[in-house]
Amino acid sequence: GDSVTQMEGPVTLSEEAFLTINCTYTATGYPSLFWYVQYPGEGLQLLLKATKADDKGSNKGFEATYRKETTSFHLEKGSVQVSDSAVYFCALRGSGGFKTIFGAGTRLFVKA
Amino acid sequence: DAGVIQSPRHEVTEMGQEVTLRCKPISGHNSLFWYRQTMMRGLELLIYFNNNVPIDDSGMPEDRFSAKMPNASFSTLKIQPSEPRDSAVYFCASSPSGAGGITGELFFGEGSRLTVL
Secondary structure, three states, X not given: OOEEEEOOOOEEEEOOOOXXXXXXXXXXXXXXXXXXXXXXXXXXXXXXXXXXXXXXEXXXXXXXXXXXXXOEOOEEEOOOOHHHOEEEEEEEEOOOOOOEEEOXXXXXXXXX | OOOOEEEOXXXXXXXXOOEEEEEEOOOOOOEEEEEEEEOOOEEEEEXXXXXXXXXXXXXXXXXXXXXXXXXXXXXXXXXXXXXXXXXXXXXXXXXXXXXXXXXXXXXXOOOEEXXXX
């Protein structure tokens, strides 16, 4: 079945450092790919998405590119801030489907 | 605009008691999902509804769990009897959808944190 694997955390960075959180997936067909972010005490919210191969999703300085050849959707940000501290979830949904499958989540700590 | 509204935000109960969690989806969203989040198992999809009809409940852990959606603006998740291993954060999410499935993102509520003693 479909699945998502993302790098284990926690990831601890200093402010203004470069961030990469790796995500790979297994799915048939052409799924849509997502990154969600969860701040403490809150629900998940969409950070960015991509719906077809080579699409780049971007939002708030975060970017991820849908790479079908490597089945990857890595999250990057050039300069993290303390306010980016949160848990990040990679997710996929099969084309024409209802189920969104989430990775285990990666906790990010950013130190001032 | 109001987002997905869940209640209660926190529930502490004793083993064996009945627990009812409530969700009001975003108006106009016709798909609704219940997820459970734990440290050990991450986010698990329990059940989802489309146009108030349960489509897939294969994630419901056992018969102690039940969910209903009597109308487009309200859903409940019930656990009876509750057990300590049910302690988790339960999220409700909604999304617009068509015949071909969901076209966009999930909108999550803030969750209901359940502790069963």
